[in-house]
Amino acid sequence: MPGKDIDFDKWGIGETIERNYLRVPVNQRSYAWHRENVDDLYADLRNAMNHGDPEYFLGTMVFIRCDDGTLEVADGQQRLATTIILYAALRDYLADDPSQRRLYESISQQFLSAYDMHSDSDRAKLKLNTSDDDYFYRRVILPPDHTDRMEKCESRKPSHLRIEEAAKFAARWVSQKITDETKPDRQIENIRSWITYLTKSAQVIVVIVPDAAKAFSIFETLNDRGLKLSQLDLLKNYLYATAAQKDRLDDIRSRWDEMVGTLEANGLEERSLDYVRQLWISFHGHVKADDIFSRIRNWAKTPGKVVEFGDMVSQNSAPYAAIINPSHPLWSKNQHTHATRDCIRILGESLRVDRIRPLLLSTLMTFDRKATEQTFRLCVAWTVRFLIVGGIGSGTIEQFYANAAQEIRSKKITTPKQLADQMKRHVPADREFEDQFARVTVSRNYTARYYLWALELATRGDKDPMLVNADDPDRFDLEHVMPQKPSGQWSISEEDHSQLVKRIGNLTILEKKINSDLKSDDFDVKQPAYAKSSIHLTRGLSDMTGWSKHEITARQTKLAALAPKIWTLNVRA
Template identity: 35%
Template sequence: MSGKFDFDSMGIGDLLKRGLLTVPANQRSYAWGEKQVRELLQDLNEAITNDDPDYFLGTVVLVMKDDGVPSIADGQQRIATTSIILARMRDLQTRLRRGPRAQAIENTYLREIDVDTEEHVPKLRMNIEDNEFYANDILQHHGLDQYNPKRTPEKIASNEKLKKASSLIVEFLDDVIKPLKPEQQSDYLNRWLKFIKERASVVVVTAPDEVGAYRMFETLNDRGLKASQADILKNFLFSKAPNRLNEAQSLWSAITGAIESLGDPDGSRLVTYIRHYWIVINGPTKERELAASVKIEISNESKALSFLKACADGVNTYVALWSSNHPYWSTHRPKTRNAVDTIAHHLQIEQIRPLMFAVALKFSVNEAEKAFRLFVSWSVRFLVFGGRGGMLDSQYSLRAAEIGDEKIKTAAALRTAMSRYVPTDPEFETAFATARVSRARLARYYLRAIENEMAGTEQPEMVPNEDVESVNLEHVVPLTPGDSWGLSDDEAEAVQKLIGNLALMQAGPNSQEGNGSFADKKKAYGASQFKTTSMIASFEKWDASSIRARQSELAKLAVGAWPLAFK
C-alpha cells in the first residue's frame, strides 16, 4: 500500500460482486439481532417503494492484505446481512421457478469458482466461529420453514443470530411480494436486486493498515464504530504474537467474556476498559490516541502477550467497580462497598473510573476505603460545582498513572494531589445554594444524604438503594402550578428545579398534593418523617426567597454530607 486512503462510492451489491472479502479470523462474530435486521429491511423496502435515487448504508472500511484479498475492518454486519438478503432472494426466485435469475444471484453475489480447486467458494469469508456455518447453512437453499421457533438453537450464539436473521429476511421478503400477482413477484424481487446492486450505496475506504483504519473511525462516526475499534486493537495485538496466537486468543477471550458480563453489545466498554488500563500504565490517553499509542509501545510478541496478560489479570477488578456484590470486594469493608454502589447506582459517573480502577489495583484495603469515600465526595462536588471542562478527565488520568507507577500510595497523598482541583467547602456550599437538579435520581440521592447528615448518620453520603415507589420526589412549586400559586410561567420555571424546591415524601395516602396550593400541602410536609421536608412547614409562604433560604440551609449540611476530611 502507498500509505494513503482510497475512497470509492458504490452499491453494496457491487462490492460483493467484486470478489472475495474476508472477515479477519479472530474478529467479532456476527452480532446483529432482530431489531437491526428489521430496520435494514424496512429502510430498503421504503426506499424501493418510493423509488428513491439512493439509500446510504454508511461506510465500509477495508484493509488490503499481502495476499491481495481485502479484509473487512468495519462493515461486517451490513455486508453479511446484505449477502443473506441476496441468498434468500435467490431462494424465492427458485420457488417462483425463475431458475436463471436465481442462478445469476448465486454466481454474481454469493459464490465464485476457485480456479485452483475448481470449487464454488463464498465471496464473503466469515470469521472462525461463523465461516463454516455461513458457507454450509446460510448460503444453502432454504424454504420458508427454515426457522422453527421450537427447534434446538445453534450452540454458537453468532450462528444462531445468522439463522434468525436469515429466517426474518425470507419471511419479510415473502410478505413484501405476497400481495402481488404471481407473474409480478419475480420482477419485484429483481427490483430489490437492482436497488441493492446500484443504489444501496456505501463509501468504501481502503486503509493502509489496521491502525490507519482505526483512526478513520474518529471522523466517520459510523454504525459499528466501537466494536470495530475493539476488533482492530485485537487484530493488531494478535499480529504481534504469531507464535503464541492460541495464548493471545485465550487471554482476549477472558477479557471480552468478563466485560460482556456488564452488557456490551457494541464493544464500547471493551475499548473503554483497554483505554482505562492503558491510562493506569501510561498516563492520560484519549480514545483517538489509543491505537497509535499501542502500536508504538507494543512492538514485539513479548510485549503483546504481557499486555494481554495484564489486561486479563485486571479485568475482574474493573468489572467489580459496577457492583459491590462482586467477589473481588469480599476482602473489603462495608464502607468501600457502599461507596462502590453509590457511584455505580446513584451517581452513575464515568470520568472517575480510571482512578477508581487504579486504586482498586494498587491500594491496600485500608487506603482503598478512604479513597473510595473521597471519590463519592469529589463526584458530588464536581456534579454540583461543575467539572471545569476537560480538566477533570486529565487530572483523574494523571492521578491514576501516578498510582499505577506507585508515586501515590495512600489516600492522603491522593487527596493532596487533587486538592487544588476539587471544590473547597466554601466553593461547594456556594454552588449548592443555587444548584438546580433535573434528574430525579440525583435529587433523591442528594436529599437522602442530607437527611442522613441531619440525623448524624456515620456515613451520610452512603444512601442505600431503595424502592423508588416507596418515596416520592415532589416539587413544592409544581411543574404545572395552578392559579393559586400566582406565578407566571417564567417565575415558576426559575424555581421549580432548584434543590430548595424539592422534597421527599413517603408514598401512601395523602403523600402528594399534586398541583395544590402551598397551604394545602403545608400540613403534609409538617407531618413528614423526613426532616428536610418537615422544615418546609416552618415557612409562612413559599416563594423564591423561601426556596433560596431553605436551599442555603441544605447547602450548609451538604458540606458535612460530602466531606473532604477522613472520618
C-alpha cells in the same frame, strides 16, 4: 488486476461473494451489527434502486490471499454477512413456490453455499469466526427445510442474538418492502431486481493483499485518502500490522477479542474507545480522544509492546465493566465490600459521572479490599463537591483524576490517605462546599433524589448516609414544594419561580400514595399531607407557617450544614 503485491478491483458485493470463498479469521470480532445497522444498509440500497442509480458504493473491503485460494476477510465482515443474510431471506421466501425452484437454487449456489469437489460437500461462501460460524451456517446458510436449520435462537451469545435479529429483520424486509405487490409475477420481478442490484450495482472496492501486515497497514493509507476510520479502527489495524511483522498476530488478536467479548457481554461494545482511552489514562496520564491513536502508536512501536498493550486491554476489561455496573459478578465474590459496590451504584446511577473512571480502575487494580473501599468513598465525596460547587471545567477535573490514577499505577501513591492529601489541593473545602450547597439548584432529578435521601438519613442520625440505598421511584416522588407549574394560588413572579423551584431547599421526598392528589395545590393544602409522610425532612414542612423565598433559603442553609459531614474529605477508618 494490476500490482505485484496488492490487487485492486471494483466488484458488486454479490459478485465478490459469488466469485470467492471467504473466511473471517478465527479470532476476529464476532458479528456486531444491530437492527438499525441492518436497516440502514437495506434502506440505502432501496433508495438507490428507487432513484435509478446505476451504482451504489458500499466502501472498501480488504482481503488476504490464502494458499488454498480462499480470501481471508481483513475488513468487510459486517457488510458481507448482512448481504448474505438478505440473499438467504430472498431464497427462503421462494421455498414454498415450486415454480421458482430454479431461482431458489440459483441464489443458494451462487451466494450461500456451493458444491466443493475436494470435500464432496457444500461449502459456505462465507465462513465466520470460531464463535459464530456454526450458528451462522445453521441459521442462515442452510435451507429452511433442512433438519439442522435453526429457526429459533437457542444460543444466548450476543453475536448470535444479533444474527437472529438480522435474519428476522431481513425476512420482514423481503415480505414487506421487496415483495409487497399483489401480483405474484411482480413479486418475483422485484426479487430478481434486488438480486441483480446486489450482485452488480452495489459496488465495493476490493483490495487483495498477500499477508496480514500489508492488510492492516493499508488502512492508514486509505484513511489519509478519505476513508475516515475511527480511532479504534486505526488502533486495531496498527496493532495487528505491527504484531504481524514478527508472527505475533494471533497473540494480539486473542487479547483484543477477549477485550471486545468482555465489553460486549456487559453491553459496553459502544464504549470500546472510551474504555481504551480511560485505561490508557490510568497508566500514562491524560489524553484527548482524538489523540489516543497517536499516543499508543508512539508507545507500542514493536510487536512485543503491542502484545503488552494487548495484555493491558484484556486484563482490565472485566474490572472496567465492574466499575460501571454495580451488579457485575466481581462484586459478589466477597473480594470487595458492599460499601464499595454502593459507591459504584451512586457514581453510575445517581451522579452519572465517567471522568473519574481512570482513577476507579487504577484503584481497583492496585489497592487491597479496604483501601479500595476507602478510595471509592472519597471518589463519591469529591464528585458531589465538584458537582455542587461548579465553576471548574470538566476537562480540568479529568486532569486531576488522571494524574492521581497514573500515580497509583506507578506506586507513587500507595494509600488512600496519600491520595486524599494530594486531592485536597483541588477539591472544594468544607466552607466553600457548605456555602455553595446553601444556594445550589439541582436540575437532574436522579441526583436531587440522592442528595435528599442522604440528607434524610443524616437527620435521622445514620452513621453512613452517603451510601444511602433507600430511593424507590415506584414508591416515592421527588416533590417540589413550590410546584413546577404553580396554580393561581401561588403568588410569585415568573423570575422568582425559575430561581427557586429547583433549589434543594424547595425539594423533598414524598410517598406516591400521598402525593397523587396534591398536584399544584397551595402550600396550606399540602401541609396536612406532608404531616402523614414517613420521611423526616417532609414531616418537618408541616410545621412551617408559609412557603416563600425566605423559608426555602432557611431550610436549604440548615441542610447545607449537614453536607460536609455526609460527603467528608476524611479517610474512613
